[in-house]
Amino acid sequence: MEKTVVLITGCSSGIGLSLAVRLASDPAKTYKVYATMRNLAKKERLLDCVKGLHKDTLDILQMDVTDQRSVLDARQRVGEKRVDILVCNAGVGLMGPLEAQSLDTMRQILEVNLLGTISTIQAFLPGMKTQGHGRILVTGSLGGLQGLPFNEVYCASKFAVEGVCESLAILLQHFNIHVSLIECGPVNTNFLDNLQAAEPGSSGEQVDARTQSLYEMYLQHCGTVFQNAAQDTDDIVKIYLEAIQSASPAFRYYTNSALLPITSPKTAASDGLQYIKTMSKIIFSTNNKVEQK
Numbered sequence: 001m002e003k004t005v006v007l008i009t010g011c012s013s014g015i016g017l018s019l020a021v022r023l024a025s026d027p028a029k030t031y032k033v034y035a036t037m038r039n040l041a042k043k044e045r046l047l048d049c050v051k052g053l054h055k056d057t058l059d060i061l062q063m064d065v066t067d068q069r070s071v072l073d074a075r076q077r078v079g080e081k082r083v084d085i086l087v088c089n090a091g092v093g094l095m096g097p098l099e100a101q102s103l104d105t106m107r108q109i110l111e112v113n114l115l116g117t118i119s120t121i122q123a124f125l126p127g128m129k130t131q132g133h134g135r136i137l138v139t140g141s142l143g144g145l146q147g148l149p150f151n152e153v154y155c156a157s158k159f160a161v162e163g164v165c166e167s168l169a170i171l172l173q174h175f176n177i178h179v180s181l182i183e184c185g186p187v188n189t190n191f192l193d194n195l196q197a198a199e200p201g202s203s204g205e206q207v208d209a210r211t212q213s214l215y216e217m218y219l220q221h222c223g224t225v226f227q228n229a230a231q232d233t234d235d236i237v238k239i240y241l242e243a244i245q246s247a248s249p250a251f252r253y254y255t256n257s258a259l260l261p262i263t264s265p266k267t268a269a270s271d272g273l274q275y276i277k278t279m280s281k282i283i284f285s286t287n288n289k290v291e292q293k
Contacts, residue, residue: 003032003057006244007074007083009065009120010090011035012042015139015187018233019087019240021049024058032056034083036063036074038090065090065116066108071123082131085244086124088117089139094154097207097215106153113157118164125177133176137243138165140181140252145261146275149283150218169251180243181252185259186222186230214284221283229259 006023010016020035035046035058043060050058063074065088075083094101094109121136128134143151144158162181169179207215236255243249254260265275 001030003080004030004084005032005034005078005080005082006085006087007034007036007078007124008087008089009036009063009116010139011046011060012037012039013045015184015233015236015240016087016089017046017049018237019089020046020058022237022241024050024054026057029057032080033058034061034074034078035059036061038062038064065120066111068119068123071119075123082127083124084133085135085137086121086128087137087139087240088120090116090120091139093151095150097150097211098152099211100207101153109153110157110160113154114160114164117161121164121168128177129175134178135244135249136165136168136172136177136179137240138179138181140165140183142183142185142259142261144181145183145263146266146279148279150215166251178249179251180249182236182239182243183252183254183261184231184236185256186226187236188226188230188232217284225259229256231256 008016008020011020016035016037020033023031024033024035033054037043037046037060040060040062046060059077059079061074061077062070064070090112092109092112094105117138124134125136128136138161140161141158142148143155144162147155165179165181172179239253239255243253262275262278265278266272268274
C-alpha cells in the first residue's frame with residue numbers, strides 16, 4: 001500500500017522529534033516521514049529514538065525554514081515527489097522587556113515563526129493543489145490567541161501565523177486541502193532552554209527597575225504554570241495524530257483542556273479592557289504586588 005508522505009520541520013527536539021518518531025515507528029508502516037532540521041549535527045537524538053524501527057519510513061533532511069533555497073532543496077529531495085501532510089513546527093521564542101530587545105533578534109523571531117512558516121507552505125502548496133489533496137498542520141500557541149506580557153514579539157509572530165492559516169483555510173477548502181492549527185500551551189521540551197531572553201541593555205536601552213521587578217514576577221508565574229500544567233510531547237503528538245487521521249479535521253485543536261485561551265473577556269466589552277485587567281490580575285497578583293516607585 002502506498003505510504004502517506006509527511007514532511008515535518010523542526011525535528012531536532014521537542015514536538016517535531018516526537019511526532020517524527022511516532023509516525024516513522026508506526027507498525028503498519030503507513031507513513032513515510034521526512035524529518036527536517038536546520039542543523040543535521042543534531043540528528044543523532046532522532047536516530048536513537050527510532051532505532052531499528054524506521055526502515056523505509058524515515059529520511060532526515062537538512063532544511064532551514066529561513067533560507068528559501070534550503071526549503072526548495074529539501075522539497076527536491078523528497079523521493080515520492082509529493083507531500084501529503086506538511087507539518088510546520090519549527091519555531092523559536094523570545095521573552096523579556098521589549099526595550100531590551102535588539103532589532104536583529106526581533107527579526108530572527110519573525111523570520112523563523114512567521115516567514116519560515118509562510119515560505120514552507122509556499123514551497124509545498126502548488127504540489128498539493130496539483131494532486132488535489134493535502135493537509136497542512138501548523139504548531140500554534142496560546143500566545144497566538146491572546147497577548148502575554150514580555151512576549152510581545154513572540155505573540156506578534158504567532159498572531160500573524162493565525163491570520164495566515166485562517167486566510168488559507170478559507171481558500172484551500174476548494175482544493176481539498178485542510179489547514180489545522182495545533183494550539184499548544186506549555187510543553188515539557190527544551191523550548192524554555194532555547195528561549196531567547198533579552199538581557200537588560202542589550203539593545204542599548206536600559207530597563208527601569210519597576211519593569212525589571214514585574215518581569216521577575218512574570219518569570220515566577222511562568223515557572224508555576226510549567227510546573228502545574230506543562231504537557232509531555234507524547235500528549236501533543238496524540239492531538240497531531242487526531243488531526244492527521246480525521247476524515248474531516250478541525251481548523252483548531254487545543255492540546256490542553258486545563259489551559260484554554262481566555263476568550264470571553266476579550267469580547268465581553270467593546271473597549272477590550274476586561275481581558276487586560278483579567279490577565280494582569282492572574283499574572284501580577286496582589287500577593288506579589290510590586291511596590292510603586
